[in-house]
Amino acid sequence: MTASDATLAGNPLLQPWTTPFGLPPFESIAPEHYRPAFDTALAEQQAQIAAIADSPEPPTFANTIEALERSGQTLKKVGGVFFNLAGSHTSDAIQAVEREMAPILAKHRNSIFMNEALYKRVAALYEKRESLGLTPEQARVLDRYHTIFVRAGAKLGPEEKKRLAAITERLASLGTQFSQNVLADEKSYQLVLDGEADLEGLPSFLREAAAQAAEERGLKGKYVITLSRSSIEPFLQFSKRRDLREQAFNAWAARGDNGGATDNKAIIAETTALRAERAKLLGYETFADFKLADTMAKTPDNVLKLLNDVWAPARARAEEERNDLQAQAQSIGDNIVIEPWDWRYYADQVRMARHNLDEATIKPYFQLDRIIEAAFETANRLFGLSFQELKDFPRYHPDIRAWQVLDAGGGHAGTFIGDYFARPSKRSGAWMSAFRSQEKLTGDVRPIIVNVMNFAKGGAGEPSLLSFDDARTLFHEFGHGLHGLLSNVTYPLLAGTAVSTDFVELPSQLYEHWLSQPDILRRYATHYLTGEPIPEELLTRLMAARNFNQGFATVEYLASAFVDLELHRRRELDDLDVSGFEAETLRKIGMPREIIMRHRTPHFTHVFSGDGYSSGYYSYLWSEVLDADAFTAFEETGNAFDPDMAGKLKRFIYSAGNLRDPAEAYTAFRGRLPTADALLAKRGLMAAVEDA
Known part of the structure; x- marks a missing residue:
């Protein structure tokens, strides 16, 4: 040997x-x-x-x-x-x-x-x-x-194949460098808070998480805000220090856009040019035409119609919200003009005034462990799955947890791994993936599915507390997880989440609806100190506030989707001024000055860390049209866990992988294709449609 x-x-x-x-x-x-x-x-x-x-x-x-x-x-x-x-x-x-x-x-x-x-x-x-x-x-x-x-x-002919091969190899390298640059910027930034003046306005849960982050970085006794969403967003929401909010916000917005070795603008310019050339070699006018031809949407025009249909009411609502924030600032004597780093801060005050609801009141009822249990309970009631936690199993990090998943008959359905906490070695965001996918071709292969999050870790001996949005993220990713765990196909190519990008978000976004079911919240939203369930009046206020700030949330998302699509509809292969193009696209749609894209182009990993969501960031909205309509099917039965509907949902959506064309799969479940009305109602934008 x-x-x-x-x-x-x-x-x-x-x-x-x-x-x-x-x-x-x-x-x-x-x-x-x-x-x-x-x-x-x-x-x-x-x-x-x-x-x-x-x-x-x-x-x-x-x-x-x-x-x-x-x-x-x-x-x-x-x-x-x-x-x-x-x-x-x-x-x-x-x-x-x-x-x-x-x-x-x-x-x-x-x-x-080839x-x-x-x-x-x-x-x-x-x-x-x-x-x-x-x-x-x-x-x-x-x-x-x-x-x-x-x-x-x-x-293609030999020369075209040779050029296309060179393009795809170069794109693979560019995508890898893009994501590594974003991670480097996220990892290198820390806002160090030292003393009560820096901490003004921060609730105890955020102070504890910031102290934990500081200790992990060798700064025991101080507090650190990172660019993880679970750290930066609550800081922007609560900090009374406008100067520090501006400083942190600008760092967050500038990831991948700082000049030097980690700047992504040249990568974006080269990537979009190569993608456009690839599309032309394959006979398409633009990369967006090429990418969308194999999706539910089919064409850029169909995507643009949906984006525009939702943009007008969302922008109108966001402008109303902006006026409310400006009025709130004036009412407490803050003689300022609302800027992007002010939005979350004053929005929290308006929500408190309107719904008597703030994050510091809600978070103690949303313990990570209890919300994991809520996601499992929902899967049990819908699909008969049960979860047994493993204690002795191989780990890639001490924080990860794992469960054996059993089907309704008690048989082994798969293994689920949860990796919940932010750390410098992890890219930002939340996602589902598979270490092994289900298939029957080579034997009865059971899946190993992982959910990865970036929640703030609780202090020593303290539970990790989630915002309602964090809890929704957990349910979202677990919906993807179930799409992988319930997969029941023979051929690996069709397994689990191997569906078009504008259909893959249906199982995840649909699953979010069950978090808001009162019987789930009554049982699992319990106070971390007293164990008492969330009070009914607080639950009522929480549900009433679900659509608060939806104009903002919809606008920041849609802006990213517009920029993604427009970048990939370009026909020119010349040099791209990334910042100028982004600014011009936002100007054309009338982007409110006080809101920025949810993902600015230089750190838009969905689109540039590979081409999974390139020309495809609209997919969340496309799938939301489906998920809003799909949950309405349950509501029409009067039972959010209706067994007949759950059986059809499992058969045609969650376990079916890519057995059918997505439109055919949805029609098999629902009996018809949806309209956008249920989506606008879900986001509370119907009134804005009527006003617009």
């Missing part, structure tokens, strides 16, 4: 995992294991692809499509661990591997989907698909593979 063979033999990423439920043996995996494991996995799949493409046998579904689906098992295993940790618990060593592997993995994908012999086999099957006697699921897999090959450039 050579030294190299010995290294591979001892590489935990390449061994069978005998851990509970096949969880990755995180404690045994070191950064130096990744590159050799990737090299081995890539070589393995390349050999498998060559065997399929070069087979002398005529193509069949089994020897071509199923063989494709069976290929790359080791690569999925290695990549599942690596890319999850690259987002949730990275390091300089992991980031170096990430930069190294990005173009290599893109090249590998190109070698599969393989002419392989494509000919897929195309031959596609041409005679009606006569192959395929099951509906097999027909769907064949259709999806044919679409993927064509969209990857399989039909």
Whole structure:
């Protein structure tokens, strides 16, 4: 055995995992294991692809499509661990591997989907698909593979293929650098508060979280505000120090836009130009046309219609809200003009005046552990799932938790990992991912699903307390988690969340509705000190205030969606002035001066850390049209947990993966497609529509 063979033999990423439920043996995996494991996995799949493409046998579904689906098992295993940790618990060593592997993995994908012999086999099957006697699921897999090959450039000539391959490899490197730059800016910033004057207005839960953040950064006795949303947003909401609010807000807004090594503007300009060139090579006028052709929306015009339909009432409502904030400031003697760093501060005061409700009153009733239990209870009542916490299992960080998920019959449905707290090694935001996805082709493979959050950790011995928005985020991501856990398909390509971006947010956004059910809140919103349930009158006020500040929330979201779409509708491939383009797009839509985009372009990781949501940030709104209408279906029965509706929801949405076209799947559940009315009503914007 050579030294190299010995290294591979001892590489935990390449061994069978005998851990509970096949969880990755995180404690045994070191950064130096990744590159050799990737090299081995890539070589393995390349050999498998060559065997399929070069087979002398005529193509069949089994020897071509199923063989494709069976290929790359080791690569999925290695990549599942690596890319999850690259987002949730990275390091300089992991980031170096990430930069190294990005173009290599893109090249590998190109070698599969631009393989002419392989494509000919897929195309031959596609041409005679009606006569192959395929099951509906097999027909769907064949259709999806044919679409993927064509969209990857399989039909192009040799020179076009060569150029397209170079573009996708370069885009992979740019996306990796973009996300690493944003993380670097987030990690490097800290607003240190020292003394009571700096802490003025901050409630105890925020002080405790800031003290904990300071201690983690070696500043015991001081307080630190970070650029994690769970730290910066409450600071902007409560701090009486307008100068410090402005300082923190500007740092938050300027991530990726600070000049120097971590500035993302040149990356954005190159990325959008390469995406536009890619689209033209594939026969589309713009990248937005290319990207949307394989979604529910289909065209940029359809997306723009939805954005514009909601923009007018949202902007009108935001202007009313701005006037209320200005009046509030004047009423307490603050002779200022409302600026973006003032919005949350005065909005909290208006909400207190209007609904007698502030975050400091609500948060003690929203303990992280209890809201996790509420999400589990909801899954039990809707889908029969139960959750047993694991105590002895491999961890990649001491804070992570894991549960065995059991189905209604008590069988093993999957494993769920929760990674809830912010830390410098984690990128910001919240997301769901999979270490392993469900499928039946290679055996009864059960999923390992993870939810990653960035909540503020409670002080020593104290529970972590959530805002109502935090609690909603937890339910949202758990909705994605259920989409992965309940998946019940044969073929890996169709499993879980492998659906179009404007459909993938339906299961997550729909799940948020159950957090607001009074019987869930009465049981799980309990005071962390007394254990008393949330008082009925406070619950009533909380529900009444759900649509407070919705103009602001809708405008900041829509602004990001408009900029994303307009960037990718550009036809020119010349140099892009990113800041100028952003400003001009916002001017055209009439962006209120006092609100900024939820994600400014230089830190818009949804769109530039890869192309998952490129031209696709509208997807949250598109899916919200679906989720508002879908929950109305439950309300119409008079029972938010109606078993018949829940059964249809599980069958056609949560467990169905990509078995059907999204419009067909939704119609199978609801009986029809929705209109935007339920969305406008949900956001409380119907009156603004009538006024507009």
